[in-house]
Amino acid sequence: MGLNYQAVGWNRQKKIYDLTIVGGCVTYLVLFVGLGFIVRPLASAETLIIRGFGTLAFLMLHVVLSIGSLCRLDSRFLPLLYNRRHLGVATFLVGTVHGGFALFQFHALGDVNPLVSVLTSNPNYFSLTHFPFQVLGLAALCVLFLMAATSHDFWLANLTAPTWKALHMLVYVAYGALVLHVGLGVLQAETSLWLAAVLCVGVTWVLGLHLVAGFRERAGDAEGGSPREDGFVDAGLVDEIPDNRARVISLGGERVAVFRYDGKLSAVSSVCQHQNGPLGEGCVVDGFITCPWHGFQYVPETGASPPPFTEKIPTFRVRVAEGRAWVHPTPNPPGTLVEPARIATPEGT
Numbered sequence: 001m002g003l004n005y006q007a008v009g010w011n012r013q014k015k016i017y018d019l020t021i022v023g024g025c026v027t028y029l030v031l032f033v034g035l036g037f038i039v040r041p042l043a044s045a046e047t048l049i050i051r052g053f054g055t056l057a058f059l060m061l062h063v064v065l066s067i068g069s070l071c072r073l074d075s076r077f078l079p080l081l082y083n084r085r086h087l088g089v090a091t092f093l094v095g096t097v098h099g100g101f102a103l104f105q106f107h108a109l110g111d112v113n114p115l116v117s118v119l120t121s122n123p124n125y126f127s128l129t130h131f132p133f134q135v136l137g138l139a140a141l142c143v144l145f146l147m148a149a150t151s152h153d154f155w156l157a158n159l160t161a162p163t164w165k166a167l168h169m170l171v172y173v174a175y176g177a178l179v180l181h182v183g184l185g186v187l188q189a190e191t192s193l194w195l196a197a198v199l200c201v202g203v204t205w206v207l208g209l210h211l212v213a214g215f216r217e218r219a220g221d222a223e224g225g226s227p228r229e230d231g232f233v234d235a236g237l238v239d240e241i242p243d244n245r246a247r248v249i250s251l252g253g254e255r256v257a258v259f260r261y262d263g264k265l266s267a268v269s270s271v272c273q274h275q276n277g278p279l280g281e282g283c284v285v286d287g288f289i290t291c292p293w294h295g296f297q298y299v300p301e302t303g304a305s306p307p308p309f310t311e312k313i314p315t316f317r318v319r320v321a322e323g324r325a326w327v328h329p330t331p332n333p334p335g336t337l338v339e340p341a342r343i344a345t346p347e348g349t
């Protein structure tokens with residue numbers, strides 16, 4: 001999280017994660033090319049390699065896009081999330097082999113630069129059945145490159161979290177471009193019905209999973225009641241918030257986590273500055289709100305990460321009255337100190 005570049009630290013879990021990625025990729029490619037030779041004995045090795053790497057990269061992108069939603073639905077998927085960025089970078093590398101091979105195979109043998117050739121050799125931009133679908137693959141690859149190149153936390157800190165997040169949301173633009181790349185490609189040359197069917201299943205899976213996870217998350221949030229005269233909104237009974245955990249309420253579309261710890265309540269944004277993780281599902285560890293996704297921490301009273309880290313989330317004013325928590329819906333600027341509300345003990349001391 002610091003501003004100075006620090007090489008990625010390798011631990012046992014990261015090594016196992018990366019070895020699994022490499023092992024999975026090699027197994028897929030061997031099976032794809034091996035079975036390809038059996039099913040289509042006339043297919044050239046180049047074609048099988050291009051298709052093997054292309055389908056693998058696309059499959060990996062589906063996994064990358066599914067992990068966040070799966071974790072929102074079931075915390076047993078969290079180990080997949082821990083190094084999701086390694087999977088993202090691996091997806092870019094596999095996609096580059098596919099794109100590189102395709103460029104070489106179809107565009108490098110003339111006297112025009114292959115990149116220029118991709119962009120200019122097929123001008124049928126207004127035809128559905130002859131659209132230059134490779135251009136969409138190239139556009140997606142450029143986006144994946146940007147994301148892979150800025151995946152280190154060094155860039156997250158230097159670009160600032162909102163810019164970094166906006167950049168990484170482009171993964172959905174890349175995904176859309178790739179769906180068209182594959183879909184429009186299928187319409188050309190040999191029409192592959194199975195690829196079209198798999199494409200439909202993939203798109204339905206990604207969309208469905210995002211919708212289900214979104215609905216589930218919202219359904220779990222309590223709706224903040226109508227504001228009192230002083231503007232504070234009812235966030236429910238204090239006793240229903242477990243110690244060192246939070247209750248998440250939705251205030252004007254914003255998810256706010258009301259944490260109970262140490263006989264006090266503090267309210268902060270439920271969106272982690274790291275990768276939008278669900279902070280309200282985390283807990284207070286050693287006095288710090290700790291994100292369930294990668295363990296980023298925040299001081300409950302200020303929403304600021306402990307030094308030397310610099311992340312900050314918005315805080316909210318909070319009160320306790322008649323055994324209920326009350327939160328003011330106007331967010332304070334990230335990192336603003338807010339006095340926690342004291343929870344009265346049963347004896348009233």
Ligand code: HEM
Binds near residue numbers: 095
């Ligand atoms: C420079 C960038 C790219 C170029 C020039 C390119 C080119 C091509 C070409 C020529 C095909 C048709 C292959 C065939 O029918 O034999 C193809 C198919 C495909 N591409 Fe790409 N591509 C690029 C980037 C990507 C990326 C980044 C991905 C995924 C992350 C991808 C995924 C696919 C898939 C899944 C297919 C269908 C495979 C098949 O036909 O069996 N492509 N691409």
Ligand code: FES
Binds near residue numbers: 273276291292
């Ligand atoms: S999203 Fe990564 S630590 Fe919160």
